[in-house]
Amino acid sequence: MSSYFDFFCQNKENESREKSTQNEDRILGTCYSMCPEDEVKLREAERLVHVLEVWGSERRLVKSYSRSAADSNMAVPHLLRPYSVLTNTVQYLLLDVTRRMDVPVPVLYDFVNDRLRAVRQDITIQRLIPTQCVYLLEPMIRFYVYYGYVLSGHPLKDYDPVLNKKYLLECLKWYLSCCDSIAKDQGNIDELSGFFSGLQVNIRESKTKLVNDQVLLESLYILCNLDDLHPLYRYLKMTKDLKRQEKLQLSYQIAIANLQGNYVKVCRLSGKLCPLLYCALSTYLPKLQWRALNVMCHAYNNKRLTVPSTALVHWLCFSTERDAKSACSHYGLKVNEDAILFDRSEFKTDARLHIPVIRNITKKFEVSLIDIFTYETSK
Structure with missing residues (x-):
């Protein structure tokens, strides 16, 4: 498997051919904690509990990423977390763990990145539907954009920008593919933006919520690929409602100015960007x-x-x-x-x-x- 996104696309092709059969074969996770009990026992016995999983006298283990081996079966229900648990896990990682100040930022990044990869692994194995995928992928994209900027000046031994860009683009393409699938199933792409903006992920009891902002991510897709024409073609095919969005128009103008070699205009327009769009452009600034x-x-x-x-x-x-x-x-x-x-x-x-x-x-x-x-x- 080259990436989770490739596997998702392959599943979509299979769905169109054998929809009823695939629904019967879909695996549903039955692990209702952030880390399966088997892994908890193993890691505690081997002393593999990460410092970021220790909160005072309490331990909050989160399932770690593991590569699939030829002789292992990862499609085991009690090892897989259902959508609601995955949502809580993503919120916990991004809204709680990222606030920890007792470890260096590269260590925090490596930990959260590993746990987010495990979330994507569970998504893939369970073949979650696109409407669920978008809510899990959107905050991951924010994570890779933000820390891609924060860690850009660190040495390679602490942070690999190429690997971060790989994960970022994988999540972005997967997210946009899900958006296209949802729009196609709805039969009315004009309603897609309103559909997303009217829904919020609020599984855990907290005033702070992760949201799903398609306009932001469409804009990020443009600014994270300024040397690529595909995002611009995608923009031209968008509906009028999406094209009217200020941040999306601004990102398109920046991309066009960059292609024309008008670098001063790119920098002038960057002053109007929101935080994450600024982070995305800043990694391209050098x-x-x-x-x-x-x-x-x-x-x-x-x-x-x-x-x-x-x-x-x-x-x-x-x-x-x-x-x-x-x-x-x-x-x-x-x-x-x-x-x-x-x-x-x-x-x-x-x-x-x-x-x-x-x-x-x-x-x-x-x-x-x-x-x-x-x-x-x-x-």
């Missing part, structure tokens, strides 16, 4: 800044005249003048006090990307971490 500086080396190529570093901050979304000058020096350009000398013969086209200083997203937008996982673009 590549955009490299391209823009390369273009400027040809446009402003001169042995004497310089460009003020303050202009670069304004044009290319650098956090500070210091960050702008650091990037220019990294690519071989000469920095004279508060100005940059653009000499195309000095520009290092083979240099690794310069990662800018990461801003505290919660302070920038004056939101909490919980808000990141629960806000809606329509409000």
